Amino acid sequence: MGFARTCSVALVGVEGVVVEVQADLEPGVAAFTLVGLPDKSLTESRDRVRAAVVNSGAEWPQRKLTVGLSPASVPKAGSGFDLAVACAVLGAAERIDPRVLADIVMIGELGLDGRVRPVRGILPAVLAAAGAGYEQVVVPECAAAEASLVPGVSVLGVRSLRQLIAVLADEPVPDEEPDEPGRPDPLLAGLRVPGTGAATAMHSNGAAQQDSGHDLADVVGQHSARTAVEVAAAGGHHLFLEGPPGAGKTMLAERLPAILPRLAREESLEVTAVHSVAGLLPPGKPLIDTPPYCAPHHSATMQSLVGGGPGVARPGAVSLSHRGVLFLDETPEFSSHALDALRQPLESGHVVIARSAGVVRFPAQFLMVLAYAGPDMFNGR
Ligand SMILES: Nc1ncnc2c1ncn2[C@@H]1O[C@H](COP(=O)(O)OP(=O)(O)OP(=O)(O)O)[C@@H](O)[C@H]1O
Ligand SMILES: [Mg+2]
Incomplete structure (x- = not known):
């Protein structure tokens, strides 16, 4: 008919x-x-x-x-x-x-x-x-x-x-x-529905970072820490920053994306696609061409870290920092479950979320920066 x-x-x-x-x-x-x-x-x-x-x-x-x-x-x-x-x-x-x-x-x-x-x-x-x-x-x-x-x-x-x-x-x-x-x-x-993960636990995303004007030159002194940040950026190494409160750990971590190379066209599209699925693209400037920075609070849930949620699954912090930096401030405060969940993306460069409706795969290739201000974690001081 x-x-x-x-x-x-x-x-x-x-x-x-x-x-x-x-x-x-x-x-x-x-x-x-x-x-x-x-x-x-x-x-x-x-x-x-x-x-x-x-x-x-x-x-x-x-x-x-x-x-x-x-x-x-x-x-x-x-x-x-x-x-x-x-x-x-x-x-x-x-x-x-x-x-x-x-x-x-x-x-x-x-x-x-x-x-x-x-x-x-x-x-x-x-x-x-x-x-x-x-x-x-x-x-x-x-x-x-x-x-x-x-x-x-x-x-x-x-x-x-x-x-x-x-x-x-x-x-x-x-x-x-x-x-x-x-x-x-x-x-x-x-x-950006509150409570569904991605947008809530972040206080910064790729788009926000692009405009923040963070520059490694702002860091006074701290030569060894700056060298460490530079080596991490050059070699794609993860980084652990330890020092007393106010020593500049957060400051250094925030400046790491600025010294990473700009994203190539293919990488930009990959990163932008992830942010698009999360609903985090800034209107009017759709392409993210600098490495994103994501710093979830230590109270972040597993879902906000690795992704998931109802309907169209949202990427978590590990994917929102794809090709950029994931900063876990006060790392020991994160739940052990949350930290354990980082193993798979760290090893494979992607995260696989199994749901009743099927398996969802998000890219998650990030440079991880951990920070801790307490007594020496390794020497028990
Ligand atoms: N080396 C530095 N050069 C310039 N400013 C600095 C430096 N170190 C610290 N600051 C200033 O001190 C402020 C606090 O530093 P920051 O938050 O990075 O410390 P932190 O090590 O992360 O502390 P906390 O353990 O409390 O999180 C920064 O915003 C910055 O203004
Ligand atoms: Mg800090």
């Missing part, structure tokens, strides 16, 4: 799998079924999509509607499929030509009013789409710069579903009111 398909991306850690979103309309009692291993937030997309379509001025098909996400075996989480589901439905209802939709990858959450909102992990999702040979992606307008970091992909940033329908149907594109300037986007703030 009516069929259309388009694409989106399911994220597993920082790796993406292109998912085909198919919509099928059959005569029958109006119903909307979503199949293909969706999680709770994705199942809720049925209601968001229906409201967004209606509020965008399009007609909701009053027939038996089935939306399938394939491959069905890959677990799918989050709200980033909304845009693709809405367009597949509109394609099946012939509001949009289904042929136009087939080769486009769409990523974005829909508000009930039809506005397109950003989701975590746009960069790795677009990297996966490009890797699978797709050349056109549609993303929320505020994430277009992030998506454009991927070479060989043409990116369309849209503000609302209404705009996207107009572009795809070759109609004049309506203007959308911009978000009020100066006011923090509640949605971007919402990406």
